Structure formats: structure tokens, C-alpha cells
Amino acid sequence: MAYVINDACISCGACEPECPVDVITAGDSIYVIEADGCIDCGACANVCPVDAPVPAE
Numbered sequence: 001m002a003y004v005i006n007d008a009c010i011s012c013g014a015c016e017p018e019c020p021v022d023v024i025t026a027g028d029s030i031y032v033i034e035a036d037g038c039i040d041c042g043a044c045a046n047v048c049p050v051d052a053p054v055p056a057e
């Protein structure tokens with residue numbers, strides 16, 4: 001199950017360098033995770049100050 005970034009994202013960028021497969025990019029208003037490449041490691045969620053990355057439903 002891939003992670004997604006919800007609307008709580010404050011676009012701080014803390015998650016992007018933590019992604020071991022480089023699938024997190026800055027979107028228009030929040031960061032975005034490319035679901036097909038996400039390996040469900042949770043590294044992004046571990047560093048997010050607002051808990052925006054969550055497992056996709």
C-alpha cells in the first residue's frame with residue numbers, strides 16, 4: 001500500500017529528501033507521492049511535522 005500526502009501538508013519539504021526511491025515531488029500546493037513508485041517504507045511519515053503522509057486507503 002502506497003503512502004499519500006493529505007491536505008495537512010505545509011509544503012516544508014522535509015519528506016522529499018527522505019524518500020529512498022525519489023517519488024516525492026512538490027505539487028501546486030502540497031507535496032505529492034507517485035503511488036506506482038512508493039515502496040511503503042514510511043520514511044516520509046517519520047519526518048513530517050504535521051503527519052501529512054498517510055497510507056493510501
